[in-house]
Amino acid sequence: MVVAPKATARRAGQHRGLNRGSLTRELIVGAALRILDEGTAAGLTFARLGKELGASPTAVYRHFPSRESIVIAVADELIRLAIEDYEPSDVWEDSLRDLAERAWNTFAQHPAAAMHTFYRVTRGPHEIAAVDAILAAVHQAGWTGREAVLHYQTFSTLVLALSGSNAARLSASLDRAGEGPEWMQEYLPADPSRVPYVSALRDDLPQTDRRRVFQRLVEVLLDTMRADLPAKS
Amino acid sequence: MVVAPKATARRAGQHRGLNRGSLTRELIVGAALRILDEGTAAGLTFARLGKELGASPTAVYRHFPSRESIVIAVADELIRLAIEDYEPSDVWEDSLRDLAERAWNTFAQHPAAAMHTFYRVTRGPHEIAAVDAILAAVHQAGWTGREAVLHYQTFSTLVLALSGSNAARLSASLDRAGEGPEWMQEYLPADPSRVPYVSALRDDLPQTDRRRVFQRLVEVLLDTMRADLPAKS
């Protein structure tokens, strides 16, 4: 599915009556990602996609059976972007840290796309490559078999969940940019005495650096993994 | 907004022409949660809501300005359910563990609702109560001020992200129950040599107990917190 077609007549962005090989899965996925990036999380429609591609909205159905399937393709594209140029380090912790940062950054750069995809299984080639990259680092550390799988699952669950949640929050706040006041200060409820700690810390609570929390948690996990390391052979 | 109305004429589930006080925010939120629980994540529509309430679909607009606002109310309801009957323990670790389990369980019981809400800020009373409960445990452990906030953020980020991601995955797999084969075995790509570790572990990879991974990560965090504990006064 990823093989590029003959590309016989790829006249860039026509407006009426496209030629035969004008649309490809890659082109469509790229357009979808661009649309998701530019604004609201709900902005990905067939109409918008058609405009972006200079084609009829329904033309896309020749390449994808449903909106759903486009989203899944975007998911794999996101993974591809994340592990593009990735090179494993000699130090397994650095490899995992690098992979974690890549996931976080890619998701943060494409929040709307990430929030719709991070919890999905794409079965795509890049997803499997990413799994393999993590497993490679885990093996490098010294784990094998079931133990390796356990550490892979813990690491990837943590990284995906935190990066995806961050993307979802980013996307949600971009969506309502320009509405009521930000939740920053309004964290104050009716009766302060029922929530004494929140009231006392009202000025400190709103300031969250989610990236720092993420990095902290990744380091916590890496430390724990290091302490669990199997005896060297 | 949470104050129950006079409840003058709450004739349960009529079918035509409801009386005046028949609908309340609570009734609507309950119906919305029921609808989300029964099936697809996209099943929450005004039409469906009207049917569930035995009212006109548009009647709901008298209590909520938009679909979005209903979802936010459901979010706060979910938090309410999660911390219902919560009692802090004498041991701060037990309190945090309990809160973590409650979030996980509630989200797992209402996957569709959770996946649409876990990344949102409701500003509702229950959200604030939950924050306060976590902060109470953190203070009990001995942290105050900015340090307390940091530990609160780390804990809640971890728990919400993991519980929410789990809900999203649960909801997604419920949605496509009865489609193609589960992703269990098909994790095998084109060229096995490009992904040696995945190929070697193909039989172990599919078996994930996400709850166990969650509990593991919570314990890892609690251990790290314990090690960072401030000196006793």
Add this chain to the structure above:
DNA sequence: CGGCTTAGTCAATGACATTCACTAAAGTGA
């Protein structure tokens, strides 16, 4: 060169959120 496959197009359908004018039920004040 004639026919076949199929990508892109066009029009139609049905589900959906949201708006608006309407009506009457509940509350209010005397």
Add this chain to the structure above:
DNA sequence: TCACTTTAGTGAATGTCATTGACTAAGCCG
């Protein structure tokens, strides 16, 4: 008890959306 006001529930209308099916012509195969 009776006008009077407010507003919750209704029904019809609008515009957006995903998806489908029939149609047409572009490229391919012989």
